[in-house]
Amino acid sequence: MPTIEQMSNQFAKEIGSEMDAPSFTAVGEKPKSAFRDYEQAGIDRVRTFYRTNHIHQTLAFVLEKKSHWLAFQQRTMSPWAALEFLNTLVDESDPDIELPQVVHLLQTAEAIRRDGHPDWFVLTGFLHDLGKVLCLFGEPQWAVVGDTFPVGCQHAEEIVFSSYFNENPDAHDPRYNTRLGIYEAGCGLDAVHLSWGHDEYLYHLMKPYLPIEALYMIRYHSFYAWHREGAYGYLTNEQDAENLRWVQAFNPYDLYSKSANPPVLSELRPYYEDLMAKYLPSTLQF
Numbered sequence: 001m002p003t004i005e006q007m008s009n010q011f012a013k014e015i016g017s018e019m020d021a022p023s024f025t026a027v028g029e030k031p032k033s034a035f036r037d038y039e040q041a042g043i044d045r046v047r048t049f050y051r052t053n054h055i056h057q058t059l060a061f062v063l064e065k066k067s068h069w070l071a072f073q074q075r076t077m078s079p080w081a082a083l084e085f086l087n088t089l090v091d092e093s094d095p096d097i098e099l100p101q102v103v104h105l106l107q108t109a110e111a112i113r114r115d116g117h118p119d120w121f122v123l124t125g126f127l128h129d130l131g132k133v134l135c136l137f138g139e140p141q142w143a144v145v146g147d148t149f150p151v152g153c154q155h156a157e158e159i160v161f162s163s164y165f166n167e168n169p170d171a172h173d174p175r176y177n178t179r180l181g182i183y184e185a186g187c188g189l190d191a192v193h194l195s196w197g198h199d200e201y202l203y204h205l206m207k208p209y210l211p212i213e214a215l216y217m218i219r220y221h222s223f224y225a226w227h228r229e230g231a232y233g234y235l236t237n238e239q240d241a242e243n244l245r246w247v248q249a250f251n252p253y254d255l256y257s258k259s260a261n262p263p264v265l266s267e268l269r270p271y272y273e274d275l276m277a278k279y280l281p282s283t284l285q286f
């Protein structure tokens with residue numbers, strides 16, 4: 001149960017109180033078990049989020065979203081302008097932070113850079129949540145953020161709050177509620193429709209520019225049922241198996257760099273602008 005203090009902090013966040021300034025904890029102060037802990041404060045917000053997500057993310061919903069958003073008819077922005085645009089968003093699905101998005105992206109990328117990984121890996125850390133601009137184009141957060149899962153086949157128990165799938169029409173449709181559903185065993189994740197969100201959107205946006213390992217990190221970083229719980233192996237192929245380690249290598253940077261002291265954007269901007277210029281065109285069509 002959340003404490004009174006946690007509940008009042010939560011309430012302050014929900015009403016947008018100026019008094020509820022985020023407090024940053026140094027890296028290492030927060031035990032790893034405390035991340036993604038949905039039993040702590042904010043649980044009602046996160047439960048409501050996932051209930052809505054799990055009820056509405058059907059195969060038909062995902063196909064409609066793909067045909068709408070993957071036409072990329074929203075606006076043209078430089079990669080940096082897109083990051084600044086994203087920075088106004090707070091992720092409702094995340095029980096751990098209320099950090100500005102760019103701070104989270106910078107922390108993730110800087111942690112990857114500190115560990116001496118290749119520059120495309122650093123860039124991937126810096127860009128991985130850029131698909132959340134969908135929220136700012138009017139998409140509700142439950143259709144943008146949060147863990148992803150396959151649609152068109154049985155919902156695995158390993159998916160967070162899986163009991164809410166009882167209210168999803170596909171769970172009662174014999175075309176979609178069997179182990180394989182519309183898929184063939186070993187078809188590969190590229191042939192599998194995941195619930196709609198920022199991962200898939202950014203994957204399509206970045207596909208021409210980044211190496212396959214980076215694209216796996218971007219496309220599947222919210223697919224915890226696969227990369228953490230080991231579910232859905234029967235849908236994967238050799239390429240997925242080879243690249244799973246990259247998705248898993250990325251995950252700790254996404255999760256555990258979140259509470260660090262915020263890096264200073266203005267100091268780091270030249271490095272990241274150069275990095276974006278190396279791999280990406282000067283403008284992207286969103």
Ligand SMILES: [Fe+2]
Pocket residue numbers: 128129198221222
């Ligand atoms: Fe994400």
Ligand SMILES: [Fe+2]
Pocket residue numbers: 104128129254
């Ligand atoms: Fe992230």
